[in-house]
Amino acid sequence: MSGAIAAEWVKARTVRSTWTCLLAGAVLTVLGAVTLGGGRATELVREGVTGARLPATEGVVSAMAFAQFALVALAMLTVTSEYSSGSIRGTLQAVPVRGRVLAAKALVVAPVLFAAGVVSGALAAVANHALLAMPVFGGFGTLEPGRTAGDLLRLGVFCALAGVLTVGVGAAVRSAAGTLSVVFMLMMGLPLLLMMTGSQAAVELATRLPLFAGLAFMGSESNLTGGPIPYPAWQGLAWLVAWAALALAAGHAVLRRRDA
Amino acid sequence: MINLANLTKRYGDRLAVDDLTLSIRPGAVTGFLGPNGAGKSTTMRMILGLDRPTSGTALVCGRPYHEIERPLRTVGALLDARAVHPGRSVRGHLLALARSNGIPARRVAEVLERVGLAAAAGRRAGALSLGMSQRLGIAAALLGDPGVLMFDEPVNGLDPDGVRWVRNLMRSLAAEGRTVFVSSHLMSEMQLTADHLVVIGRGRLIADAPLADLLVATAVLVRSPHAGDLAVRLAAEGCEVVRRAENELVVTGAPVERIGDLAHEAGIRLHELSPREPSLEQAYQELTADSVEYRVSEGSAR
Numbered sequence: 001m002s003g004a005i006a007a008e009w010v011k012a013r014t015v016r017s018t019w020t021c022l023l024a025g026a027v028l029t030v031l032g033a034v035t036l037g038g039g040r041a042t043e044l045v046r047e048g049v050t051g052a053r054l055p056a057t058e059g060v061v062s063a064m065a066f067a068q069f070a071l072v073a074l075a076m077l078t079v080t081s082e083y084s085s086g087s088i089r090g091t092l093q094a095v096p097v098r099g100r101v102l103a104a105k106a107l108v109v110a111p112v113l114f115a116a117g118v119v120s121g122a123l124a125a126v127a128n129h130a131l132l133a134m135p136v137f138g139g140f141g142t143l144e145p146g147r148t149a150g151d152l153l154r155l156g157v158f159c160a161l162a163g164v165l166t167v168g169v170g171a172a173v174r175s176a177a178g179t180l181s182v183v184f185m186l187m188m189g190l191p192l193l194l195m196m197t198g199s200q201a202a203v204e205l206a207t208r209l210p211l212f213a214g215l216a217f218m219g220s221e222s223n224l225t226g227g228p229i230p231y232p233a234w235q236g237l238a239w240l241v242a243w244a245a246l247a248l249a250a251g252h253a254v255l256r257r258r259d260a
Numbered sequence: 261m262i263n264l265a266n267l268t269k270r271y272g273d274r275l276a277v278d279d280l281t282l283s284i285r286p287g288a289v290t291g292f293l294g295p296n297g298a299g300k301s302t303t304m305r306m307i308l309g310l311d312r313p314t315s316g317t318a319l320v321c322g323r324p325y326h327e328i329e330r331p332l333r334t335v336g337a338l339l340d341a342r343a344v345h346p347g348r349s350v351r352g353h354l355l356a357l358a359r360s361n362g363i364p365a366r367r368v369a370e371v372l373e374r375v376g377l378a379a380a381a382g383r384r385a386g387a388l389s390l391g392m393s394q395r396l397g398i399a400a401a402l403l404g405d406p407g408v409l410m411f412d413e414p415v416n417g418l419d420p421d422g423v424r425w426v427r428n429l430m431r432s433l434a435a436e437g438r439t440v441f442v443s444s445h446l447m448s449e450m451q452l453t454a455d456h457l458v459v460i461g462r463g464r465l466i467a468d469a470p471l472a473d474l475l476v477a478t479a480v481l482v483r484s485p486h487a488g489d490l491a492v493r494l495a496a497e498g499c500e501v502v503r504r505a506e507n508e509l510v511v512t513g514a515p516v517e518r519i520g521d522l523a524h525e526a527g528i529r530l531h532e533l534s535p536r537e538p539s540l541e542q543a544y545q546e547l548t549a550d551s552v553e554y555r556v557s558e559g560s561a562r
């Protein structure tokens with residue numbers, strides 16, 4: 001097992017796409033966060049509010065709801081590039097136990113995306129704080145180390161679980177286009193569509209999908225949800241873990257049954 | 261040692277491999293011969309546990325492939341030389357494989373040296389020529405210093421020097437006591453490389469015999485003023501002899517050399533001694549004639 005993990009780590013670091021995705025994830029998070037954070041501050045200034053306090057991580061979680069797709073692409077490529085190039089056969093020759101290959105990929109993707117989430121979030125928080133401290137933005141910026149650290153850790157965990165979910169979907173679907181479609185629907189399309197229907201049952205269902213589960217876990221009061229999520233943060237984490245586990249199980253079932 | 265027992269693979273309603281039973285022994289190059297679509301690659305994929313047999317079993321060293329711990333140290337295989345991430349470096353590709361099976365990283369440099377790719381270690385796999393890709397695939401197969409080696413059409417895309425190099429490599433691997441199983445759709449190639457031949461067509465076993473036996477099956481044309489005497493002697497040696505004319509025989513059951521020696525020992529003059537087929541190509545075509553999947557008919561070829 002440790003060999004399989006070491007191999008997956010070598011594979012991840014020896015292709016350029018990994019680094020491109022990490023960079024894209026960081027840039028998108030920073031840009032998204034300063035846009036949202038700056039926007040919120042401007043709104044408050046226009047309303048004539050004084051003495052408001054905006055945390056450095058204001059908008060970072062919402063930004064990550066979009067920026068995560070760069071990191072999802074990284075996770076996806078660890079699986080789908082093996083099928084598009086045919087190298088999956090070499091991988092399975094080296095590690096014929098299917099579950100071991102999948103576990104190794106998940107165990108490499110998870111810490112890499114955790115780190116990517118924390119670092120991207122930290123960069124975004126620093127940029128945001130610098131911006132919000134400026135008088136034009138009301139000087140509302142505050143930096144509470146404890147809260148910021150907590151926010152960043154949760155952000156990392158969310159990214160890691162989104163990555164694991166993507167690895168599972170990738171193994172089940174095999175093609176890049178298919179994987180991205182499924183993950184996008186789960187993480188963005190479906191929950192927003194369900195929300196728009198406005199029906200009680202649809203909203204209940206939507207809030208259990210990974211996007212809102214993640215937002216709940218990260219304590220976001222995002223306007224994406226159109227209202228508070230009806231369960232505590234730890235349940236959000238539980239839903240996220242459940243989705244990732246389900247995706248892995250699906251990937252494992254396909255990997256075992258279908259010819260490589 | 262590779263053992264196949266009633267190995268069968270069906271894709272939908274197409275029978276790709278049909279009830280193959282055979283053993284591939286160590287210390288020899290076993291050629292796996294068959295026209296395109298005969299089921300050679302499918303058989304190899306099943307041996308490696310990549311495709312699941314519809315029925316039957318494939319064992320490597322007595323075990324199903326997926327039960328072998330660190331399998332690259334037991335079995336090295338080249339299936340498709342192009343099946344490498346095009347953006348990964350040659351070295352990175354081999355290093356990942358080495359790590360997966362606890363093979364020391366220095367083996368990467370060693371095998372690259374052995375296949376003549378040391379200078380290309382930093383190049384992207386996608387930028388290699390087909391011939392270089394084949395060498396990379398062979399390097400990957402050799403990485404774990406395995407006792408069993410399988411190569412699927414390894415000389416495709418190689419220049420004549422490369423072909424000769426692969427041939428010598430196979431022979432030396434077998435001479436070291438390893439099991440070498442190598443597929444080809446070209447008889448001429450196998451004639452120069454293999455000790456033993458397994459011939460399949462449409463997934464079915466057609467022949468499983470030492471190369472020498474298949475060579476013996478080739479008829480030899482003999483012309484001699486003493487054809488009658490020679491016929492008697494050859495028949496006594498167990499050959500099958502057909503007297504086509506007063507001084508002309510068609511002999512099967514002995515190679516040309518043996519017939520010539522016998523004639524010499526008996527002091528019989530020969531005017532011609534020639535294999536009826538210049539190579540095994542003909543014998544192979546006869547063996548597989550019924551099993552070529554899509555044959556171009558004489559008429560439509562024009």
Ligand SMILES: Nc1ncnc2c1ncn2[C@@H]1O[C@H](COP(=O)(O)OP(=O)(O)O)[C@@H](O)[C@H]1O
Nearest residue numbers: 271274276294295296297298299300301302303
């Ligand atoms: N994955 C697959 N799905 C469907 N048919 C296949 C598949 N792989 C091979 N075949 C079919 O099985 C037969 C044997 O193919 P293959 O093993 O590639 O032959 P060879 O390597 O001897 O040329 C062919 O008719 C081929 O079309």
Ligand SMILES: [Mg+2]
Nearest residue numbers: 300301302412
């Ligand atoms: Mg083939």
